Amino acid sequence: MYAIEAQNLTYTYGIKTPFEKTAIRDVSVQIPAGEFVGVIGHTGSGKSTLIQHINGLLRPTSGKLLLNGKDIWENPKEIRKVRFSAGLVFQYPEHQLFETTVYKDIAFGPTNMGLSEEEVRLRVEEAAEFTGISSALMDQSPFELSGGQKRRVAIAGVIAMRPEVLILDEPTAGLDPRGRDKILDRLRRYHQAQKNTVLLVSHSMEDVAEYCTSALVMNRGTLFAYDTVENVFCRTEELEQMGLAIPAITQVFHRLAAAGIPVSRNVFTMDAAKQALSAALEGRGRNA
Amino acid sequence: MHESILCVILYISMACPGERILALTEYIHAVNLSFSYQNEPEAPQVLKDVSLSVEKGSFVAVLGHNGSGKSTLAKHMNVILLPSGGSLFVNGMDTSLEEHLWEIRQQVGMVFQNPDNQLVATVVEEDVAFAPENMGVPPEEIRRRVEEALRTVGMWDFRDHAPHRLSGGQKQRIAIAGVLAMHPDCIVLDEPTAMLDPRGRREVLETIHRLNRESGMTVILITHYMDEAAQADRVVVMDSGTVIADGTPKEVFSQVELIRSAGLDVPQTTDLVHWLRTEKGLDLPADCLTVEEAADAVAKLFS
Known part of the structure; x- marks a missing residue:
């Protein structure tokens, strides 16, 4: 059984209108529980359409979407429950903040789930802890916070529902490096603690290499690959043909390997690069 | 003394009109510029004593x-904000003098972050015509400018499209065309x-680099993307309202600790x-920026 499984998923927008367009075609993928998946693809590749199926915002034109082995559209009246178990954080989620205090905003989701006040408080505190929102901020208006803080409050609002699957659509878009690192580090810690499934839609191959355990690549409405980050990034030429830039550090190692230096081509993160170069430099010392 | 200098300047500007342009190569000139959003003396200073010159035609x-x-x-550069202390000059004009306001706003165009917040019309060419219309440019001239601007940003084929149906990159290029139609410097x-x-x-970066290269447009690009900054002629790094580094991309990015302390990233290559220089004590050039430069420098260690 998989946390998320798509079976021949196809979705067509605007059926029987002049704007009819098939956004995703025959996508089949099985994602085991506990993965931290980087979802990669150009704008228009179908990745947003795919993730909107996972929490039932879109209903497949054909094919199935299963969460924990269960077809989410088996009983359409129950679809609201799916939205609690698969939490979706949209792009620029801070635009959706609306409450008068940070606490109330984070509490909105769990309150709607019909939980007791005590349970809601517990979950709000837990979510604020995961996202690094200090208790001093709880009574402030969310609109007085910095951009990075607002976004973390919005993410906390989804985390507070304790979803089994957390999907984030470019959670670091528009943030500066400090804001980006803070969100990604917090997500990593959250994932390690909760051991749930996290999907991170990102344009940054560097971030996917650094944070994710597996990568899902969409291209022109079809699934190009779903595999470990290493196996996906090894297909450099194909990725580049799709216009997806591989990390700069990987490009450096490609050049080094091509120049006959004894290093692997498959180096995707700074840490791996440092290890690989340390080893190669030691080898150089012995040979000399 | 004072008068004699004035006379000389007057003489130069009359004798050789081209000299005036040469003397004004400093297109934007900030002198001890300070700014805070409130008037109280303890209000946080957003800009502290910034002095900076930008040459005409530079990026x-x-x-x-x-x-x-x-x-x-x-925002000081086209007078959306006025200095709390010090001055800012645009093409020799003091931004704090109201008589220069419209002139400066026509010479310095601004493009903002959110493409959805700066398009006003429902048809692309009408949007681009908005500024010249407001400036009272004759209709025939507006048509010419709109075509020229849209061709420059590669969006002429989209002239009768609705802006909201375009991609983000296309919208930003329309916003840039809207600025170009004012014929700014x-x-x-x-x-x-x-x-x-x-x-x-x-798309956007290629457009602004081409403008700079081919039309000599002065470009000031505010960003936190290092790879974008690396393509500029010059990089100015700001932190806590002051300029902490200023130089060519190579000069600036080689100061890795300084860049990090300002909450920024250096490119992976740098x-x-x-790391090889500081942790391994190896003799490598500090200013490697591109993949080629970094790979070549590392490869030399093995030759």
Whole structure:
């Protein structure tokens, strides 16, 4: 059984209108529980359409979407429950903040789930802890916070529902490096603690290499690959043909390997690069 | 003494009109510029004593994390904000004098981060015509300028499209065309690519580099993307309202610790070479920026 499984998923927008367009075609993928998946693809590749199926915002034109082995559209009246178990954080989620205090905003989701006040408080505190929102901020208006803080409050609002699957659509878009690192580090810690499934839609191959355990690549409405980050990034030429830039550090190692230096081509993160170069430099010392 | 200098200047400007332009190569000139949003003396200073000159025709990237003051500086350049202390001159005009306001706003165009917030019309060409219409440009001339601007940004084929149906990168190029239709000397872009996907970023960057190269447009690009800054002639790094580094991309990015302390990233290539230099004590050039430069420098260790 998989946390998320798509079976021949196809979705067509605007059926029987002049704007009819098939956004995703025959996508089949099985994602085991506990993965931290980087979802990669150009704008228009179908990745947003795919993730909107996972929490039932879109209903497949054909094919199935299963969460924990269960077809989410088996009983359409129950679809609201799916939205609690698969939490979706949209792009620029801070635009959706609306409450008068940070606490109330984070509490909105769990309150709607019909939980007791005590349970809601517990979950709000837990979510604020995961996202690094200090208790001093709880009574402030969310609109007085910095951009990075607002976004973390919005993410906390989804985390507070304790979803089994957390999907984030470019959670670091528009943030500066400090804001980006803070969100990604917090997500990593959250994932390690909760051991749930996290999907991170990102344009940054560097971030996917650094944070994710597996990568899902969409291209022109079809699934190009779903595999470990290493196996996906090894297909450099194909990725580049799709216009997806591989990390700069990987490009450096490609050049080094091509120049006959004894290093692997498959180096995707700074840490791996440092290890690989340390080893190669030691080898150089012995040979000399 | 004073009069004699004046006479000489007058003489030069009359004798050789071209000299005036040469003397004004400093297109934007900030002198001890300070700014705070409130008038109280203890109010936090967003800009502290910033002095900076931008040469006409140059491509300057201003880097800094959120809250570093980089956008505030940009907003002084077309008089959205006025200095609390010090002065800013645009093409020799003091921005604090109201008589220069319209002249400066026509010479310095601004493009902002969110493409959806700066398009006003329902048809692309009408949007581009908005500024020249407001300036009272004759209709025939407006038509000419709109076509020229849309062709420059590669969006002429979309002239009768609805802006809201375009991609983010296309919208930003329309916003740039809207600025170009004013025939400005300088364009200031405040994180124009922050909300765009990689393809949109590339479109916008190619457009502004071409403008700079082919039309000699002065470009000031506010960004926190290092790779964008690396392509500029000059990089100015801001932190806590002051300029902490200023130089060519190579000069600036080789100061890895300084860049990091300002809450910014260095490119992975620079990071790798820096690590080899500091942790491994190897003799490598500090200013490797591109993949080629970094790979060549590392490869030399093995030759």
